[in-house]
Amino acid sequence: MNLTQADFYTLLPVMVLTVWAVALLLVDLFIPKERKGWTAFLAVAGLALTIGFSLSQIGQESSGFFEMVVLDGFSTFVNILLLVSGLMGISLAYSYLKRMGIERGEYYSLMLFSIAGMMLMAQASDLIVVFLALELLSIPLYVLAAFAHPQHDSGEAGIKYFLLGAFSGGFVVYGIALVFGATQSTALAGIAAAALAGTANIPLMLAGSALILVGFSFKVAAVPFHMWTPDVYQGAPTPVTAFMAAGAKIAGFAALMRVFSTAFPSLAVDLAPVLAVLAALTMIVGNVVAVSQTNIKRMLAYSSIAHAGYILMAFVAFGNPAVSATAIAAGIFYLVAYALTNFGSWSIVIALEKEDGKGLELEDYAGLGKSNPLMAAAMTIFMLSLTGIPPTLGLVGKFYLFSAVIAADMYWLAIVGVLTSLISAFYYLRVVVIMYMKDGEPKTLSEPWLNLTWIAMAAITVILGFMPASLFNWASQAIMKLF
C-alpha cells in the first residue's frame, strides 16, 4: 500500500496547479497594491506550465491513489479545455478588475484553486473524489461571485450562489451515501461491478443516482434547478460570470459523463427518459424566458441554461451502446464550441460595460455596427454561433448533437431541440439588429488582452466551423476509454 511515482504522475497537472495557487497566494502578499498585474502574469505562467504538463500527458493512461483518480484521454481533453478557459478568464479580468476598482490579488489564486477543482472533477474515478472536487471548484467560485464587495449586486450574487450551491452539495452527498449503501463501494468501477454482479440494492441505487443527478443539475443550471443562474450571472463581476458559465459547466458535465457512463450504465433504462425530459425542459424554459430579457447579462444567463439543455441531450443515449460513444463525443465537442463562443461574447459585454455598472442593457448596443464595425462583426459571429447558424462552430456542435439524438431514435427530443433553436434565433439576432439598425454612440473599451480574446475567439469560431472534423475526432478518441 505504498504510493509510487505513477500515482503522482496521474494527478500531476492538478498538483502543479494547486501548489502554484498556494504559492501565488503567498507571493501576492509581497506584490505592491498598484502592481497586481504581476499576480495576473504569474497566474498565467502557472496555467501555461500546467497546460504544458497536460499536453505531455496526451495519449497516456493510468490510475493512481488506489483507483481514486484516473488519467485518460477524456480527462486530458477536459483538463486542457479547462486550463484554456482559465487563461481566457484571466485575460478578461485583467483590465476589468482595475477599471472597477476591485483589483485584489486573491482573484487569481481563487481562480487557480477553482480550476484545480474542475480538473480533479474530470479525473475523479471515485465518488469521494467527485464530492471533494465539486466543493473545491465551488467554494472559490462563491467567493469570486461576491468579489466586487461592497457592491450590493455582487454580494447578493455570492450569497445566492452559496446557499443554492451548498444545498445542491447536500443532495450530491446524500445521493453518494445511498449509492454506497446500495453497492458497498464508492469507486465508480466498483459500483458498476456490484450492479452487474447483482449484489446491489437497485431501488436504493436508483434513488442515490437520482439525488446525484439533482445536485449536478444545480451545478450545470438545468431546469428546474436553474433559479439561481440569472441572478448570480447578473450580479457577479462579468469576468467571473464568463468563467463560471464555461468552467463550472464543463466540469459539471465532465463529472456527469464520467459518473453516469462508468458507474450507472445498468440504470440507463430508468435514467435516460428522466434525462431526456430534463434536457427538453431546460431547452424550452431557457430559450423562452431569454426572449423577454433586456439585460445582456441576464439574456446570456438564460442562454447558458438553454445550452445546458442541448448538452444534456448527449446523455439520453447513454444506455444505448451503439450511439452513446458518439453522443458523448458530440457533448464534449459542444462544450468546446460553447466555451469558445461564450468567452467571446462575454468579452464584448466587458468592453461595453461602464464603471458604474451601466452599459449592460441591450439598447446600449445600438450603433455598435457604425462606431466599432470589427467588434460588431465579432459579436454577430458569436450570436450566430450561439444560435447555430452557419458558418460557425455552434452549427457544427448542434449538428453532431442532433444527429446523435436521432441515431438514438429520440425524434421528439431532436424536434424540441430544433424548435427551441428557432426561438433562440429571435433573441440572439435581436442583438445583431440593434447593433446595426439602431442609432447610438456606444463607447467601447479597447484594451489589448480583451481585444485579443474576442478577436481570437471570433476567428476560431469561424475557422473551426469550416474544419470541425479534427476537433471532433480528437473528442471521439478522448472518450474511447469511458466505455
Added chain:
Amino acid sequence: MVPVNYYIALSAILFIIGAMGVLVRRNALIIFMSVELMLNAANVALVAFSSANNSLDGQIFVFFIMTVAAAEVAVGLALIVAIFRSKNSINVDEINMLKG
C-alpha cells in the same frame, strides 16, 4: 443491535427536515444550518452503511464531509456577515435587487 434500516430512516427524516428548512425558512443563517443538517443526514447514513457493510470507506468519507463543511462554514459566514453589514438584514426575501 439496531438494524440498519432504522438508521437510514433517521437519516432520511433528517435530510427531509434539512431540505424543507432550506425551502421554507427565510433567514440566511437558518437556511445555512438546514444545509448542514442535510450534510449530517448523509453522515449518519454513511456511518450506518459502513458499519453494516463492514467497510471503512463510508466512515472515511464522513471525515471528508466534515472538513468540507467546515470550509463551507468559513466562506458562508463571511458572505452572510458581508451582506449583513451592507443591508442590515439577512432575510433572503430582502436580498432581492436582482430580478428581471
